[in-house]
Amino acid sequence: MTRHHNQLHRHSSLALVVIVGLAGAGVMQASMAGSAHAGTPPGRAHWASPPRDDATPHRRRPRHQPPPRTPVHHAPTSPPCALDAAVIFTIDSAPTNDPHGSYHMVRVLSSGAWTVDDGHHQRSGCLSDHQMAELRAHLSDADFTPPPPPRFRCRALPTRTVTVMNLVLGQKAQYSAPCGDPAGEDVLGLQRLVESWVAPSAPPPSPAPSLPPIAEPAPQCRFDGAPIYHEATWRIHGPHQAKLPEQALRVYASGAWRLRDGDQVRTGCLDRRALRVIERRVRRARFRLQAVKGPRCQAIVAEHQRVVTRRGALSWAGPCGDEVPHRSVLSLQRLVRAAIEG
Incomplete structure (x- = not known):
């Protein structure tokens, strides 16, 4: 009786060990299958993440973007001339x-x-x-x-x-x-x-x-039209004549006058009385040359002079030329010079 009872107890313990072994093998297979499905190496613990609501989209952190550039439109450049x-x-x-x-x-x-x-x-x-x-x-x-x-x-x-x-x-x-x-x-x-x-x-x-630049005259007179009196003087050094006159004087109908002496330029305005006297002398002048009387000088440095007016023009060489202007032209020269110097 006692022997039979011991055998029955042995068979029950063996059955229990077999059942426990089978149960452990099932748990191990399930764990390996879950690890393979989740991408976790076997033998490591897999921590399940909390479920995510599929209705809420995943938002990335916005990056800093520079402000949009304003296009610069360059106007077409036209040639200066x-x-x-x-x-x-x-x-x-x-x-x-x-x-x-x-x-x-x-x-x-x-x-x-x-x-x-x-x-x-x-x-x-x-x-x-x-x-x-x-x-x-x-x-x-x-x-x-x-x-x-x-x-x-x-x-x-x-x-x-x-x-x-x-x-x-x-x-x-x-x-x-x-x-x-x-x-x-x-x-x-x-x-x-x-x-x-x-x-x-x-x-x-x-x-x-x-x-030299042309200087602006006074407001009461302007350099308009052709001059009523034009005088120029060249200096002649031996056989060579200067390209530009050393002195040039112009008087206009408005009373404006301009005198260029070398590199110096002077301008001014004549009053009406002086202008009328010059115009009267111009009308009376005799624009002709006269032969030199008496012995002639033999200067090396000479001058070439020219006077141009509305009534006539005259050119001569001085002071040692063959001919000299009429005394009325010389008087006109002195009158104009005195008017602009006064």
Whole structure:
């Protein structure tokens, strides 16, 4: 009886061990399956995350974005001066006896553009508003009348012919260099002024001109129209004559006067009484030359003088020339000089 009871107890313990082993194997398989499904290596604990509400979308942290850039619109730049404008001033310099020699052409347009053609090189640029205003002032008041031939001329043959044209007033002047028919003071002054502006070494926009700037007169008189009296004096040193007169005096109908003595320029206004006296003397003057009486001087340094009025013009060489002006012209000169000095 007791033996039978011990065997029954042994069989019950063995069955219990088998059941516990089977249960443990089932739990292990379930754990491995769950780990494989969740991506966790076997043998490690898997902590389940709390369920997420699918209705709430996942929001990322916004990044800092710079403000939008405002596009910058650049206006198209127009050229400062146009090359298709009308030509108002030209300088043409060509060899006299050599058709294949070097030439020099300068053009100034109404837009302020300028071009220089030297045969092998071409240049262009723009004049400033100040330069164009000064050029137009000179062109409107320029005298292109050819001066008389000088008493003393060099013996060399001319090598170049220069043609200067003022297309604003339709004026043209031509002279030969270095020895030939001379040009007037206004023509040479305009040529030097423009050449200094378009020279390669001239610093833009306003190089120093060779002619002194025109000073503004007093408000009661203006430089309008042609002068009623024009006087110029050249100094002649031996066979060479100065290109620009050392003295130039102009008197206008408004009473304005301008005197250029070398590099100095003076301006002023005459009263009505002095202006009427000058006009009366101009009408009475006899613009003719008279032969010199008595022995002549033999000075090396001489002068070439010219007086131009509405009634006539006269040129002579002094103080040692063959002829002298009529005393009425000399009296007119002294009267005008006294009026502007007074």
